[in-house]
Amino acid sequence: MxxxxxxxxxxxxxxxxxxxxxxxxxxxxxKAVQEGLKSGCPCxxxxxxxxxxxxxxxxxxxxxxQTVEVLEERDFRKLANTESPQGVLAxxxxxxxxxxxxxxxxxxxxxxxxxxxxxxxxxxxxxxxGFRDILVGETCVDIFNEKVVRSTMGSxxxxxxxxxxxxxxxxxxLKPEYRVLTADTGGVDYRNRRRGGKTAxxxxxxxxxxxxxxxxxxxxxxxxxxxGRAESLNVSCAAAIILASYx
Amino acid sequence: MxxxxxxxxxxxxxxxxxxxxxxxxxxxxxKAVQEGLKSGCPCxxxxxxxxxxxxxxxxxxxxxxQTVEVLEERDFRKLANTESPQGVLAxxxxxxxxxxxxxxxxxxxxxxxxxxxxxxxxxxxxxxxGFRDILVGETCVDIFNEKVVRSTMGSxxxxxxxxxxxxxxxxxxLKPEYRVLTADTGGVDYRNRRRGGKTAxxxxxxxxxxxxxxxxxxxxxxxxxxxGRAESLNVSCAAAIILASYx
Numbered sequence: 480m481x482x483x484x485x486x487x488x489x490x491x492x493x494x495x496x497x498x499x500x501x502x503x504x505x506x507x508x509x510k511a512v513q514e515g516l517k518s519g520c521p522c523x524x525x526x527x528x529x530x531x532x533x534x535x536x537x538x539x540x541x542x543x544x545q546t547v548e549v550l551e552e553r554d555f556r557k558l559a560n561t562e563s564p565q566g567v568l569a570x571x572x573x574x575x576x577x578x579x580x581x582x583x584x585x586x587x588x589x590x591x592x593x594x595x596x597x598x599x600x601x602x603x604x605x606x607x608x609g610f611r612d613i614l615v616g617e618t619c620v621d622i623f624n625e626k627v628v629r630s631t632m633g634s635x636x637x638x639x640x641x642x643x644x645x646x647x648x649x650x651x652x653l654k655p656e657y658r659v660l661t662a663d664t665g666g667v668d669y670r671n672r673r674r675g676g677k678t679a680x681x682x683x684x685x686x687x688x689x690x691x692x693x694x695x696x697x698x699x700x701x702x703x704x705x706x707g708r709a710e711s712l713n714v715s716c717a718a719a720i721i722l723a724s725y726x
Numbered sequence: 727m728x729x730x731x732x733x734x735x736x737x738x739x740x741x742x743x744x745x746x747x748x749x750x751x752x753x754x755x756x757k758a759v760q761e762g763l764k765s766g767c768p769c770x771x772x773x774x775x776x777x778x779x780x781x782x783x784x785x786x787x788x789x790x791x792q793t794v795e796v797l798e799e800r801d802f803r804k805l806a807n808t809e810s811p812q813g814v815l816a817x818x819x820x821x822x823x824x825x826x827x828x829x830x831x832x833x834x835x836x837x838x839x840x841x842x843x844x845x846x847x848x849x850x851x852x853x854x855x856g857f858r859d860i861l862v863g864e865t866c867v868d869i870f871n872e873k874v875v876r877s878t879m880g881s882x883x884x885x886x887x888x889x890x891x892x893x894x895x896x897x898x899x900l901k902p903e904y905r906v907l908t909a910d911t912g913g914v915d916y917r918n919r920r921r922g923g924k925t926a927x928x929x930x931x932x933x934x935x936x937x938x939x940x941x942x943x944x945x946x947x948x949x950x951x952x953x954g955r956a957e958s959l960n961v962s963c964a965a966a967i968i969l970a971s972y973x
Contacts, residue, residue, distance in 0.1 A: 510957075596843070600960045609953030630960075637955045706856030706973055708884045710757075712966065713847045713877075719963035720970045726953055 481524075481548045489524065489570055490557045495621045498573070504623035506635075507560055507568040509538050514633030516541040520575035524548065528555040528566035538567055545569075560625040573623050578639040581612040584677050585725060586657060588614045590646060590693055591684040592714065595620050599630025600715035601682060606634035608722040613638050614679065616646035647692040653679055658698045661689050662717055666700025669721050673699060682718045728771075728795045736771065736817055737804045742868045745820070751870035753882075754807055754815040756785050761880030763788040767822035771795065775802040775813035785814055792816075807872040820870050825886040828859040831924050832972060833904060835861045837893060837940055838931040839961065842867050846877025847962035848929060853881035855969040860885050861926065863893035894939040900926055905945045908936050909964055913947025916968050920946060929965045 489505070491497040498504050503523055506515045516522060525545045529552065532539050550558075558568055587605045592598050598620055605613060615622055622628075628635050643649040650659055657679040660672060681697070683689040689697070703712060703720055712720075736752070738744040745751050750770055753762045763769060772792045776799065779786050797805075805815055834852045839845050845867055852860060862869055869875075875882055890896040897906055904926040907919060928944070930936040936944070950959060950967055959967075 600963060603956055603960060604963050606954040606956035607950075607952045607959050611954070632957065632960075634954075634956045703854075703970065704973065705854045707853040707858070707881075709850055709853035709881045710879065712854050713850055713879075713962070715960070716847060716851050716963055716966035719959065719966050723950065723967045723970075726951065 481550070486554060486557060492570065493560065493625065495624065498621065498623050502573050503570050504573050504628065505558065505560070505568055505570055505625060506628050507625065508565045508629070509535050509567060510633045511628060511635075512567050512569045513537055513541055514636040515569055515571050516545070518575070518636035520636055521572040523570040523572055525569040526550050526555060526558060526567070528552055528564070531566040534566075542567075561629070576635065576638065576640055578612070578641055581614065581641055581653070583610070583612040585610060586612045586614055586653075586677075586679040587718075587722070588616070588646070588650065588679050588681040589619045590616045590681050590689060591618045591687070592682065593620055594685055595624045595626035596630045597685065597713070597715045598622060599627040599635075601718045602627070602631045602638055603634040604715065604719040604722055606631075606637045608726055610722060610725075611638050612641065614641045614643060614646070614649065616643050647696060650679060650681075650693070651696050654696065659696055660699050660701050661693060661697040662702070662721060663689055663694070663700040664702055664711070666702040669701040669703055669724055672701050680721060682714055685714050728773075728797070733801060733804060739817065740807065740872065742871065745868065745870050749819055749821050750817050751820050751875065752805065752807070752815055752817055752872060753875050754872065755812045755876070756782050756814060757880045758875060758882075759814050759816045760784055760788055761883040762816055762818050763792070765822070765883035767883055768819040770817040770819055772816040773797050773802060773805060773814070775799055775811070778813040781813075789814075808876070823882065823885065823887055825859070825888055828861065828888055828900070828904075830857070830859040832857060833859045833861055833900070833924070833926040834965075834969070835863070835893070835897065835926050835928040836866045837863045837928050837936060838865045838934070839929065840867055841932055842871045842873035843877045844932065844960070844962045845869060846874040846882075848965045849874070849878045849885055850881040851962065851966040851969055853878075853884045855973055857969060857972075858885055859888065861888045861890060861893070861896065863890050865893075894943060897926060897928075897940070898943050901943065906943055907946050907948050908940060908944040909949070909968055910936055910941070910947040911949055911958070913949040916948040916950055916971055919948050927968060929961055932961050
């Protein structure tokens with residue numbers, strides 16, 4: 480049985496600081512919990528709402544290897560983040576998803592993104608197009624935020640995250656090996672970018688775009704040409720288009 | 727001076743039925759109000775919060791041609807939909823954005839999309855890539871929903887919407903002229919789709935995808951190949967990639 484103080488602790492994981500200090504985060508719903516358990520990311524605890532089992536065979540099967548706490552609706556809602564929870568959530572150790580440095584050919588870089596859904600959607604697209612390494616700037620929204628996790632639709636468990644303490648410094652350190660491409664306005668058409676070699680492709684803040692420091696270490700600014708009257712594209716759409724062009 | 731009952735009426739526009747009956751909808755924030763006023767879409771009323779003027783030159787200039795009601799914070803919040811409103815909103819007549827039938831070469835079709843932000847983001851991408859005609863299925867979230875309007879970032883005023891009473895019937899009627907392409911799994915690679923001629927490209931419900939009725943009248947199912955372990959792409963990202971491939 481989970482104690483009141485444990486429940487309180489897990490509920491505190493809605494807070495960024497509590498997540499960073501404990502290294503734990505919550506994934507909620509069938510898809511996220513399934514992908515989490517399949518990924519081998521360490522699962523610290525799993526919770527279901529009373530009467531949960533028997534609804535989804537795969538979730539039931541995956542949970543059968545875990546210690547699962549059954550909670551009353553009222554207690555389950557303390558941990559859940561969605562308005563209509565599916566009745567299952569699990570606490571994972573983020574260290575299972577972190578890496579000290581990239582190892583893949585191409586790297587997705589998130590600079591100062593503020594909107595959790597944009598970040599989650601970029602991670603999902605990165606996964607779809609086979610990018611696995613994601614370098615996350617220190618001013619970016621926390622990728623273990625529940626809204627980010629939810630928008631990844633399980634893809635958070637398919638990627639490896641390098642959390643930068645100083646993104647510009649980290650990118651500079653990668654530069655001998657990786658060419659830095661930055662999505663921005665007024666650059667070269669993304670379809671005409673220089674091909675070949677390892678690249679780190681940077682997506683930036685929704686309103687302010689890349690900083691001077693990021694631009695100073697950028698090898699090539701890439702742009703998606705517009706044909707209508709919109710001022711800009713949503714950043715997760717821009718990222719999807721650019722990542723698609725790698726394949 | 728706006729009366730209490732007028733204020734109540736405008737506040738009722740948060741409700742889909744009230745919008746449909748009156749033909750009115752609210753656009754909020756600098757960008758949306760600016761694009762609305764510039765578009766020539768009939769503006770029924772404009773509201774600002776006390777102390778608003780002097781912050782954004784373009785908004786001030788555009789509003790100088792309108793009757794603007796200054797509201798106390800408390801009343802302004804009754805109309806505003808955002809948590810931190812920018813202090814300006816306007817009521818527009820949606821009939822200024824509706825068309826009975828498409829006239830452009832290519833047509834974006836929204837089938838049964840449930841998430842307002844996805845719909846708004848698709849409209850924004852359509853505008854970016856120069857698509858102007860949008861055919862909206864009858865089971866789709868209301869495109870004049872405040873969250874849709876906000877996610878379009880003003881692009882709602884650059885497009886023309888054809889509201890279907892029966893999307894399958896409307897698409898069938900367009901078929902002699904337009905080839906129907908439907909984004910789906912298991913179709914032809916979107917980059918290898920048949921080119922040339924007018925097309926209607928259909929984006930469907932986030933979970934269920936296209937219906938049998940839509941598939942029955944589809945000329946070509948198009949797919950974005952995946953390279954990783956994600957189960958699917960976000961529909962607004964898929965739409966962005968496919969619309970980008972037209973240019």
